[in-house]
Amino acid sequence: GASEVLVLRIYGPLASEGASVVVPLLLPDAPVVAWWPGDAPKVPAADPIGRLAQRRITDAAMRGAPARVLDVRRDSYVAGDTDLAWTRLTTWRGLLAAALDQQPHEDVETVTVTGAADSPSTDLLAGWLRSRLGVPVRRDRSGSGGGMSAVVLSRRSGPIELSRPDGKIGTLSQPGQPDRRIALQRRKVRDCLAEELRRLDADEIYAAALAGLAGVEGGAGKAGTRRSGTRR
Known part of the structure; x- marks a missing residue:
């Protein structure tokens, strides 16, 4: 549908009054989604802009220490984050x-x-699997800058493995079945935003994935394993 985009660059005394500048531009009773494309507040729900929004979208991959960011997101999670x-x-x-x-x-x-x-998505996937399956989950590290590369689910009959060594094409391997090659490129920001804007309710599964980080061996929720970077 039709839409308008306004870009506000606030300087000087108004720099700390972003919410006051934005409020007159909002339609009554219309849902509000706040997105921080770069550096986000430590607690989005406590930020003046964040308090106006039903959904608050951040990006841990854009921070210099994404593992530490996930720790903060877990500890400060509010429904709508x-x-x-x-x-x-x-x-x-x-x-x-x-x-x-x-x-x-x-x-x-x-x-x-x-x-x-430096891949926060890898940490979150490990946390999700820990929360859903309730089994031991180990987070291994490959070279920096490669994002997600592999998941192995070990079962008695043999492992299920989903790997993406080149960042573009994934291979799904299962016992007794031929390998499947799958397009698995890193998603663009616009596609991720479109997905998030389709829902305005709380993402309880994301909250569970954050909570699951503490139970991951070598994961973001464990002291001494945090590394810096900006990949996903």
Whole structure:
């Protein structure tokens, strides 16, 4: 539908009065979504702009220490918060869930998630699997800058493995089935935003993934494992 885009650059005394500048531009009773494309407030829901919004979108991949950012996001989570590092995982999550829905319906025994040291999406996927499966999850690190690279779900009959070594094409391997090659490119910001704007309710699964970080071996929620960077 029709829309308008206003770009406000606030300087001087008004720089700390962003909410007061924005409020007159909002339509009554219209939903508000706040998106910080770069540096976001430590607690988005406590920010003056964030208090106006039903949904608050941040991007841990744009910060210099994404693992520490996820720790803060977990500790300060308020219903309505979400992060594009989480939205980038939609395809990965769908593929893994579909693989587990197929025969044989065995329990997953352990999980290994591998990605760049500076990939918050890798940490969040590990936290999600920990929260959903309740089994030991280990977060391994590849070279910086590569984003997500592999997930292995170990079961008695053999592992389910989803790997993306080149950042573009993924391979899904399952016991007794031929390998499947899948387009698995990193999602663009505009696609992630479009997905988030389709919903205005709280993302409870994202909240569970944040909570699951504390139970991941070598993950963002563990002291001494934090690394800096900006990849996803």
